[in-house]
Amino acid sequence: MGQTLFEKIWAEHVVADLGGGANLLHVDRHYLHELCVSRGFPTMHERGLAVRNPDLTFAAPDHVISTAPGRTGGAFPWSIKVMDMLRIETRKAGIRLFDIGEDGQGILHVIGPELGLTLPGTMVVCGDSHTCTNGALGALAFGIGISEVVHILATQTIVQRKPKTMRATFEGAPARGVYSKDLILALIGKIGAAGGAGYAIEYAGSAVRALELEARMTLCNLSIELGAKIGMVAPDDKTYAYVKGRRFAPSGAQFDAAVEHWKTLPTDPDAKFDREVSLDASGLAPQITWGTSPEDVIGVDGSIPQPGHVSKTEALAYMGLTAGAKIEGTKVDRVFIGSCTNSRVSDLRVAADIARGRKVAKHVEAWVVPGSVGVKREAEAAGLHEVFLAAGFQWREPGCSMCVGVNEEWAAPKARCVSTSNRNFVGRQGPEVRTHLASPAMAAAAAIAGEIADVRKMMR
């Protein structure tokens, strides 16, 4: 019987079979953000451990740094301390750091692919659950905890149990105004926030093949919101074209040799998955969440459902919404366009197309936070920042920002925020903040309309 993409990459990384279903796997790429360093390195020192492969470890600050225009680093005393640790520890260990103001700095899951560090067939890990984003290139990528960060720093390996496999097939052409963010939110709505737990997911089907690489990253990014650590898309000609010429990607004859190898990775036609799910992409409306789990999602033209569970009654109360009401027209206070889900140039282009020649509603504060220095530069070269600034958006520096607010870039209590990020959890964007997840187009539309709006009515 044939093998899946996931199984092939897994097998290629087994260093040892530890018995009882556990494997010791080789890690090709380990990405570190400042909180992994500040939490992981004290343990390294306590235990007298050295970094085994600094050459395969890459660091950048993204979580605690300010994204205010003109920022120089950490915005608060404690974040300055964390930044100092990041710089000192990476220098001592010989780990490459993409520091603030340097080419390459940005959200780790944005810069991994952008710099050509994440390659098809590689095992990529990071102390951050959205590492699954990197799976868009046909890499096996997942988030880990701090104990595992230390384990990898010390041994360049990780102990893992092989998950089951699931194929999520999207067929059909999405309507105008419907993006990969909508496809994946709809799937989470369909199978639930725990629907992918225990599985490595491969996204397949004509609608996925049609997506560009950045849109595939958005798709894979939300795998963890399905409960799956791993989400991936088989590499194809679009992938190879995307990788070619990037800073750390192989070049010349080595690139050709790599492509030959990568072409052996896609799932064999006779391979079997433990579970198959499918979704018709052609019938979808732009999606938006109404509750405090990404599974609480509806089409923007839909009504807020009746709660079927006590958690959902609580969610409605937290969100200040009424069951049965239309979601369109709900007044918003904040809009955030950014995060490892939707902060790449293609996302910003889509949002700028909605914003062009229009104004952000007077009562709305709207931010655009590019995912990396590279994204920012490219967007500025295309004049996107001017479109946003003219419309009244803030144009900020790269980082995680309002996705999680660890740098205290929060909205006010009870503020309603349409956000292109990935989590609408209670308090995620600040205490009592009400988050609605949506695509960059929908977020831009909400900023202009001052309320949750159907972007299809605003497209030109």
Add this chain to the structure above:
Amino acid sequence: MEKFTQLNAVAAYYPRANVDTDLIIRVERCAKVEKGGLGAYAFEMARFLPDGTDNPAFPLNHEPFRRAKILVGGINFGCGSSREMAVWAIAGLGIRCLIAPSYGEIFFGNCFQNGLLPIVLAQPVVEKLGAALAADPAHATLTVDLARQKVVTPAGEEIGFEIEPLRKRALLEGLDEIGLTQLREAEIAEFQRKDRAKRPWVYV
């Protein structure tokens, strides 16, 4: 790592589904608070009211559940981020064992790294068990016997659970994963030597 063998302790029931790691510990606490101090902030958004006083709706704010060492939860417990501080915060409350129908995967792995036992039981079993604990606080005590893989209810009923052998051994003996892997250094070096020839582009 602290060993886990047998535990006889008060068990609390928090039936909420999809308890995410942001709810367990706010991210700015993860950055600012030392490891040992995280328990004070565990579940803070559910545990305290905005004025800082105890929220009566949170089960662990009542006796005897303040002393709980076992927490029975809902589906997808610990979903969301990879922050291991969520486990540290729960451990900081004195909890050493979780019982739920399912867990966030990264959280589940992080539990084992910290000597916390996450038990999976079928949803109806968890709900029945939780309801019994909540209904009779005076007898809300469970025994968890890892060696025999049994949860013993207040009524004396024994419920079996599954655990992967390697993880069971590591908990029972308090084994350290890094130390064990370092014994395999020769295998790791050999893997890299062969891999470098096969996939040179990986080694930048």
